Amino acid sequence: MPETYNPNNILAKILRDEIPSARVYEDQHAIAFMDVMPQAPGHTLVIPRDPSRDLLDAKPETLSALVQAAQKVAQGVKKAMNADGITLMQFNGAAAGQTIFHLHFHIIPRFEGTPLKSHAGDMADMRELEDIAARIREAVKKL
Template identity: 45%
Template sequence: MAKSPLPPRDAECIFCKIVAGELPCHKVHEDEHTIAFMDIFPASPGHVLVIPKDHHPDLLAMPDDLLGPVMAATRRVALAVAKSQGPDGMNLFQANGVAAGQTVFHFHMHILPRRTGDGVLSTEHGKRAGDHAMLAREAEALRGALADM
């Protein structure tokens, strides 16, 4: 993947301003394609964000060739979080759209170190079996959408 001299950016995006050095951050990692820094509104101690240097508002807008470098950086930083924080567990998450809780519209991965019983995120999903007929219809619709791509 060739690197352009200046990554695509959105002049109003807080993360683009961090990448450009216009806003400070507590940087923990940087490479050719990504930067990782401490979340200034942490959900848990050690909460880190990993972003591409290029501006892409969400996962659906991300180019395929940039997903690998972002996930590789996420894994590398997650390993460092595990080593330095010694958490009981870790969540990695990424939100797309307001309804999903996205507040900064620049693709980013959250690394959340977890402690047993910290109550940071609900783990109640998966406690109730889904309706198999509905699951079958949803799977068929997804296979059709994938075939059209």
């Protein structure tokens, strides 16, 4: 039996501005904001406004718009962070490592010789996240 979308998940609450976030991009289909437990400085999440649990239940038009937003944000993250590369991650189902059941992409800037930090543990300082978000917003605007 397929799971149903829970509108009270943390990402849905961020969409409704019930939980603050350091946003870097938004359009009519998607928003992007800083991950509060970053695996690297500049770790950003991109989520659709459309309620989708994961890639498997999303509407094709939701996926199309989300991938376009993710590409734009990834370009901004790479430029703003002066990264050597970008890791894009997306999980589908608990067995695959998904812990929040609202479709989302992780955009993580990568630097030669620097391993990723764990995604669990301490939350980042919000002032630092806001500073990085401002750099990414500026880079995305220039695309």
